[in-house]
Amino acid sequence: MKKLPILYTTFLLLITTVVIGQNTRFSDPDTVIKNEFWGNLYAEGGQSFFCNTPFTSKGFLLTDGYIYPLADIRSALACGTSRQCEQDNRYRQIASDLHNMVPVRSRIEMQRRNARYDDIGKVAKPDDCGIRASAQFFEPPERVKGDVARTMAYMVTTYDLPWLGATSVFKGWNRLDPPDDNELTRHRRIAEIQGNQNPFVNNPDQLDQL
Template identity: 70%
Template sequence: MKKIISIPTTLSLILSTGLVIGQNTRFSDPETVVKDEFWGNLYSEGGTSFFCNTPFKTKGFMMTDGHIYPLADIRTALDCGTNSQCKQDNRYRQIASDLHNMVPVRNRLEMRRRTARYENLGETIAMDECGIRESHLFFEPPERIKGDVARTMAYMADTYGLPWLGSPPVFKDWSRLDPPDDQELTRHRRIAEIQGNENPFVTNPDLINRL
């Protein structure tokens, strides 16, 4: 029997700009969104990789579309079956098409972190060249984007009723220590224009403390 995940409505408000604080309702074809909107629009002129901040001009074979809230965990939460089966599930397709959860990531890193849980690992674990700490099934992102990760996690949990992939107090602390910077705000505005909805935890970071 499939689990039914409710959609919180507390933050589902219509803004004066015409944007919605709530779920993605514009897109429901993940493959097309990745090709046309993510790489073809949002990163059409290149950018920097999310975790390592490495500049790129085109996608090439080194980069891939990563998901801060991994798609495998979304499938597990929805209990929609295998990858092929979930692609037939409209709910999964809608969530998997959400640009707020997509980031450009180097292929090798994305393969390593797909099943990891976010956590503070401490100084006993050495950082790699990107400022990442990893240990078994745990993953600590670089300091400069911990808030970005936290605010995306809060958005996915609150908007789609998904479970947190780590301890909520850790994410709240990350959001407090790493408030939205110009790069995050610029990216957020572009996604809101393309997709038609905001991530309220970026525009109002204090909201995460209410969850």
């Protein structure tokens, strides 16, 4: 019997163990944040998501941020207060999804809460990270607009959540900022840890079809 090439065999193994779909491996957000997010995905440090600031460990200036904020997930699920939602298995599964988690400066995570994504333009000047923000809207730096759009599309289609902004804005960001090496490397690592992929990173053109 003819042997399959090693790379092809590895590919077959990968597609049988990593799936397109939702997170089914984790359902304990606190443990995932501690052991998988900081203890595995960013165990050797990295760069903060919005500001691209290098870090070697979490530190007190960084926190685990969420592209699709947890407060909006709780609102969409109508599961009650934070404490009540923590008893909801569906919420715990969604809140444990590593594809939605990014390392963020604590002050920016506070600033983003309750804001909707949008193109603000000249209404607000960009800060030192390239972020434009107002009381109601948040515009990320151009270099991660596509990352935000593809994560948003994943959360909306995977967990049947509402869009947090105009679909046309996210489609524009997806085209403006296609997946780069950093996003692809991060996506591959998460797929290995969690067992599922974000199809919009693998094939960004799918977002235009939504």
